[in-house]
Amino acid sequence: MLTTLQIGNFKAFAEAQRIPIRPLTLIYGANSSGKSSIIHSLVFARHAMETGDLDIHRTNIGGEAVDLGGFRQYVHRREVNRRMEWSAELDRAGFKGRLAELFAPVSSVKVSIEIGIPQIEETKEQESVDPRTGKKIIIKVPTGNLVTVGDPEVLSYSIITDNAQLLQMSKRRNGKLQLDRLDHDQPLFREVLKAIVETSTTAESIHPSDYEGLDEAITGIVPDISAMIGKFLPEGLIRSETDLEGKQTSLFPISRGSRREDLAGAVRFFVPRTLDELIKGIGQAVAEELSRLQYLGPLRSYPPRHLAFAQSHDPNWFAGGGYAWDVVRRNVEVRKLVNAWLTAPDRLQTPYELILRDLVGIDQLEGPLLDGLEHLNEEGLDIEYEEESRYTSAGAWPVIKDPEAEVEKLRDLIRGSDIERLNELILIDRRSNTVVSHRDVGIGVSQVLPVLVGAYAAKNQIVVIEQPEIHLHPALQADLGDLFLQSALGENQNRFLIETHSEHLLLRIMRRMRQTAAGELPDGIPKIRPEDVMVLFVEPDGSRSIIREMPLNEHGDLVKAWPGGFFEEGLREVF
Secondary structure (H helix, E strand, O other), X not given: OEEEEEEEOEOOEOOOEEEEOOOEEEEEEOOOOOHHHHHHHHHHHXXXXXXXXXXXXXXXXXHHHOEXXXXXXXXXXXXXXXXXXXXXXXXXXXXXXXXXXXXXXXXXXXXXXXXXXXXXXXXXXXXXXXXXXOOEEEEEEEEEEEEEOOOOEEEEEEEEEOOEEEEEEEEOOOOOEEEEEEOOOOHHHHHHHHHHHHHHEOOOOOOOOHHHHHHHHHHHHHHHOEEOOOOOOOOOEOOOOOOOOOOOOOOEOOOOOOHHHHHHHHHHHHHHHHHHHHHHHHHHHHHHHHHOEEEEOOOOOOOOOOHHHOOOOOOOOOOOOHHHHHHHHHOHHHHHHHHHHHHOOOOOOOOEEEEEEEEOOHHHXXXXXXXXXXXXXXXXXXXXXXXXXXXXXXOOEEEEOOHHHHHHHHHHHXXXXXXXXXXEEEEEEOOOOEEEOHHXXXXXXXXXXXXXXXXXXXXXXXXXXXXXXXOOOHHHHHHHHHHHHHHHHOOOOOEEEEEXXXXXXXXXXXXXHHHHHHOOOOOOOOOOOHHHEEEEEEEEEOOEEEEEEOOEOOOOOEOOOOHHHOOHHHHHHHO
């Protein structure tokens, strides 16, 4: 599970900034302070992991809302000699299988990369004399100035466990990521060495005196180890003279007379394989986390008037929230939950309800209509006779007793036929039973529906939303707090990163924390504790921005005051 991001030299941020990820993470700050840079760093990583493109402009999931403009735009202050840093910290408790075994001695694992444009030394032409011929010639001499050339690349890679660097790799001119450092004194690696000796050799145990020889063997193979550069993170070691494809079918024999040399041979054989497993496993874990990312931009777009005919999706389909309408059309349970929000007296209080209706071609109705009429003819219509009156000239007049019931029978027969149909999502105005389109109602409905779908339909996802409160009045902004709490801490187990200006949203979270502590939570609201929520404040500091953590205590109180009096008046009125 992703627990922390760290980004440096990315857009508004210069020095690396730490970003804790909790079930509910709220990001505040003044306009143009750099709040969106946090979210864009995740979208960046997701796109790079999928495509291998590091000179990113438009992103697959960001649509029109995220255009990074390429490396020369997103690197801090557009200084191309800088290296962008991106790090992800994972909770080791979420690892499985072999990866869980390898990282069992530690509690946290962080992967860090640096991205930049390679630099070469600039040269200049200079007149010289050929010592063999004595003729004047022009030669190129280094100037000492470095210039950037080519496209951005991953220039360094490291794995950190429990805040201590386990290994460091850097890009060489041959295009490989070469292992520079391996800290085999770490408890994790000591456990690896112990396991190698005890399970893969004839030695029954490892002795303290063995480590000197093992350390010497590891130091000797470090220069020979290099990794394959993947789309974003390394994809394992390059198979070279370390013979990663070789198999050891029996235990390495360890003799008394050559114990040091025999143990060194076993380490030289198994350590590269272990590193290969470790690098592959951690890369897959990060990729899996990034694949859970869902992004909703700050301005939700209108889908087509007739959703049933929207067969192609534009690049803004997800970031603009258009997909949410299709989810509501297809998912009955989500539609029920959204309708409850639209109509509840303590929510939007609209007169609208989302329902489905069938669309069929007129030319397809001939057969079902004939069958239906024949069926009605066989059963007979329920006829009654009007009493004779001055308006009738030939006695009582036969009429259909209940025309609406007969029409309903015919409609049911048509619905039961096998004609092709499309399910169209419509809004019913319950005041007049009139069909309306989502394009005919207030903009607040269109803006909040994708937010509702993101909370109700997503399960075990990282849901990133910019300005969920847009076009909602204060009471509904507060109600979004309950929506996010239920989705994050209830059955769906989502994690939310929300960039917002809404004070009311935060006040509802604070209120629920006080109620949790006092045992006074309303029914249906999950308990929320300080470790479940993180409030971040982004503020400019000269030419850069910094991120401040604003922790809450168990009673929902801010442990420290807002920087610069942000929200000061609202909090003073409430508390």
